[in-house]
Amino acid sequence: MTEQPQPSPAEASAQLGQLRADKDWSAAFLAGSGPQVAEFHRLSEIAAKSDDVDQAIAGIEKFNGVFRDTNHQIMIEVAGGLRDIGLPHEVIRQALAGQPVSREERTAAEQTKIKLMGDPAWVKEYLAGSVPHRQQMTMVNIVVNSPVKDATT
Known part of the structure; x- marks a missing residue:
């Protein structure tokens, strides 16, 4: 069995977002399937080193004390909507990060x-x-x- 290359924090966040959108993977994860849970933990550990935008794209919630960070939650929802219509990670990142254009x-x-x-x-x-x-x-x-x-x- 070949070992997978280590993704960057941004790539791990993107992979978590893709897995979250995969109904079969999500169902197996929620059922406690070992491989999905292990993959989730591995990618989450790497993604935790990513920035807020990548975490929002991946659907990773952020808390201020015991409360959800509302602005971050809005970014998660926007990212999900953009992903649902098939926009790629780079475009979603540009929209959420407010990256300037010429x-x-x-x-x-x-x-x-x-x-x-x-x-x-x-x-x-x-x-x-x-x-x-x-x-x-x-x-x-x-x-x-x-x-x-x-x-x-």
Whole structure:
């Protein structure tokens, strides 16, 4: 049996998020299945060294004393919603971390949004709940709502 390479804290957090979304894995974990419990503990130990964003993406709750950290809980919920429509870890991280985009990226996203919303056929599919259309609009909105990098940096 070959040993798996050690993931980074961010990768461990992402793996926990993926496993959490896997209904079969989650059911086995909740039933106390040895391999799933061992994997959960191994990844959780590594992920504990990650930042708040990666922990939120992985669904790891954070407490202030005995109370849940509300802002962190909101990040967990947003991450879950973005993951549910199929957005990749890197995009979810960008949205939650508020990573800045260039002025050119923002302008391109704004123009794309105007073009998409001006296409009646596209809008019809989007409003009907088409997953690819929801993914595209969500990604455009993430860029449109991201801070713009300072031109001097």
